[in-house]
Amino acid sequence: MKAALLEQTGPIESKPLTLREVADPTPSATQIVIKVGACGVCRSNLHMVEGDWLPNTPASFPIIPGHEVVGTVSSVGSAVTHLKVGDRVGVQPIWKTCGVCEYCFSGREQLCRQRQITGETLDGGYAEYMLAESAYAYPLPDNLSFEEAAPLFCPGITAYGSVSKAHLTPGQKVAVLGVGGVGHMVIQMAALTGAGVYAVTRSSVHQGVAEELGAVASYSPKGSGGNNLTDNAMDAAIVFAPSDASVAEAMRVVKPGGRIVLGVAQNVGLLDIGDERTVVGSVLGNRQQMRDVLDLAAAGKLRSVHADYPLAEANEVLAMLKAGQVKARAVLVP
Ligand SMILES: [Zn+2]
Ligand SMILES: [Zn+2]
Incomplete structure (x- = not known):
């Protein structure tokens, strides 16, 4: 698959992201692979790409950024029963949590110390495909396009x-x-x-x-x-x-x-x-709150203002964001 890969941080003007051919992801038993339909471009992506959050973020190199990811399920692990190939889903920055700590048990899983962050601790959605943990993938309402839905998964x-x-x-x-x-x-x-x-x-x-x-x-x-x-x-x-x-x-x-x-x-x-x-x-929110956001959007009570760009222009879009030239939310489409 094609992916916008960050091999080394640097000023966005130096185009730190390179479009490369990388191996397609394969799901473990509880995981799914999503064929990415759209991925929102977040200011935190810019911080990571420019090296503002070194040495902790990204967790490793190379990494594929992007944490507002929507698309179609293209394969499922053997233990996944609630999602199937062809389902439209989205993933938010909380890629996975431990599920057993005091935060996970009290509806505040976004504070889990073992949390995995999409596109920061593991590969995100600036790519044609992305791996996701099935319990942290959310079915998309039918009446939302990928481009409309992507920004719900971080700004939303x-x-x-x-x-x-x-x-x-x-x-x-x-x-x-x-x-x-x-x-x-x-x-x-x-x-x-x-x-x-x-x-x-x-x-x-x-x-x-x-x-x-x-x-x-x-x-x-x-x-x-x-x-x-x-x-x-x-x-x-x-x-x-x-x-x-x-x-x-x-x-x-x-x-x-x-x-x-x-x-x-x-x-x-x-x-x-x-x-x-x-x-x-306040940071992000838990899985039930993410579902609430999707319900609000499905009911027409919440809309995202977005502008769409091809994945190949990831560097340019991040540069526009840095320059304050993005009106609401830029969305990359592979
Ligand atoms: Zn974000
Ligand atoms: Zn936890």
Whole structure:
């Protein structure tokens, strides 16, 4: 099969991914092989390819990146009974977990210390075929194309996990800071809780996107046009904008006792305990939450904004992402 292989990290401008012919994967008893229909291009792929996460990620070289993978089952292991050749499935970044630790037993398998990450600890979806653990492959709703479905498997589950941690109830107000690949899904899911969604983004294009997707209103951060949320106005804030200033903005707009959910690693600054705000990190989500995301999309309550490119252009697409030229989610099609 053809795969975009990372043999050595480097700046994306040096085209570190090379399209090579590699051996087709073969499934063990509990595994399946997926003929990849589409694979989303994530900023974390860019970090890994450029070497930002060395020495831990990738776990080994060469590796095939890509962790938002959908396609058709092309072969199944001898012990697989719930999937068959021809089924349409997807795989999220959590490729497999141990299944027996305190996290796996308490619905928080995304925190499993033995977790395998698609395209980071083992080969991912920038390829014609990918191996998957059958218990971690999700049947795709019939009414979703591969290109529409792929972004549900990282931005979708990431957004869902973060909204669930905001504990929103109908009538509350939530600020969503950052309207990119994840943020545009956070807005839709937060609106489904019945909360009023207020989007904060520096981009005037994204301001329009936010309101189109159900935000009550959208704002630029304080200082850029004078268009901003008032202090202590929100019950919660969800931050996917990659800047410490965004966290400071979230702290300012959330009322005492409110919740701030961080989907990106940031400096929180001094936390005023007298205001009893809760700051919580969020990463991905468990398998049931992934199924919930697919149900929402199947019911037309969640849509992904995507642009499609051939697999051979993986380097170029990652370069566009680095340059901020991708509007929502880029998807590679083998
Ligand atoms: Zn991702
Ligand atoms: Zn575990």
